[in-house]
Amino acid sequence: MSIVLGPFQYGKAETRLVRIRRDTPRHGITDLNVSIALQGDFAAAYLEGDQRTVLPTDTQKNTAYVWAKKMDPDPIEAYGLSLARHFVDDVEPVSGARIEIQRYDWTRVPVDGSDHDHTFVRSGQEVRTAAVTVEPSAFHVVQGFTDLIVLKSTGSHFKDFLVDGYTTLQPTDDRIMATSLTARWRLTDPAADVDWNAMYAGVKTVMLETYATLDSYALQQTLWHMARAAMEAYPAIAEMRLEAPNKHHFLVDFSRFDESNENEVFHADDRPYGLIHASAVRDDAAPAGAAWSAYTGLV
Known part of the structure; x- marks a missing residue:
């Protein structure tokens, strides 16, 4: 009895890309997770380790990025068809291509009764949370949310930071700022x-609204202004605490492909990430007690 090579395919899974449309002041966003699988004359790679017909998976990833620039990836079906046809028509060993795409939808943040031009909230939105603590002398109600994913495609800077011998980050006056926000606010002895x-x-x-309209020089600054604005609007809030991972979006380097990339196509990187904590408290606020600190993870 002989053993033969069975069916096979290979490709690049879960290329996370974000395409920002900047042709008008009102930006558009298409957020995708693209997986590619190729079929064709690749048996020698499996049987002998011969890579001469193998298109590297890194090349497939780069092609997905460039195709998002060459054409609007909305609708995703047209983008997927065009990308698959490129692999089949233009890469000689490839006889079949399967493109799977997940799209993450975003809605615009409303500001002053109209949709904001360049700030978005991920559809599906947040998980609302609540915690109630009753103690002998007082009680606390903590409202909040987790996983509120927000993004602004401009209006964010990061520069003039501390630099040492290990610093490689370049300063910028225009970046995507995105986070998955957790916020909790405490009310002491609230009205019935x-x-x-x-x-x-x-x-x-x-x-x-504060996130959308603030000209931000740091995520830390943005969190402080968000907390202060909420507490100014709602005097019943004694204290607010926020946690925000910086969901990085890195501009894809198109110089190798003889293409320009004017802040349009980004790699959405999930880790590692900056993690920022912030809090705001009224001077005359009653102490929170151990329950609040344990609940929020801050002391």
Whole structure:
């Protein structure tokens, strides 16, 4: 009995790319996770380690990026068809290509009754949270949310930072700023008739409007202004704490492909990431007690 090579394919899985359309002041966003699988004359690679017909998976990743610049990847079906046809028609050993695409939808942040031009919230949005602590002398209600994913495609800087011998990051006056925000705010001895749903919606609205409209020089600065704006709008809040991982979007280097990339196509990198914590508290606020610190993870 002989053993023969069975069916096979290979490719690049989960290329995360974000395409920003900047042809008008009102930006557009298409956020994709692209997986590629190629079929063709690759048996020698499996049987003998002969790579002469193998298109590297890194090349496939780069092609997905460039194709997102060459054509608008919305709709994703047209983008996928064009990308697959390129591999089959232009890469000689390839006889078949399968492109799987996940699209993450975003909606615009409303500011002053209209949609903002370049700030977005991931559809599906956040998980609302609440915690109630009753103690002998007081009680606390903590409202909040996790996983509120927001992105602004301009209006964010990062420069003039501390530099040492290991620093490689370049300063910038125009970057994507995105995060998955966790926020919690504490009310001490709240009124019995407080409208919790209205307060939650109002606090979130104030924070998102601040995120959208602030000319940001750091995520730290943005978090502080978001917390302060919410507390100014809602005097019942004694304290607010925020946690924000910096969801990095790195501009793809197109110079190797003889193409320009004017802040349009980005690699969405999930890790490692900066993790920023911030808090704001009223001078006259009652102490939170151990329960609050344990709940928020901050002391």
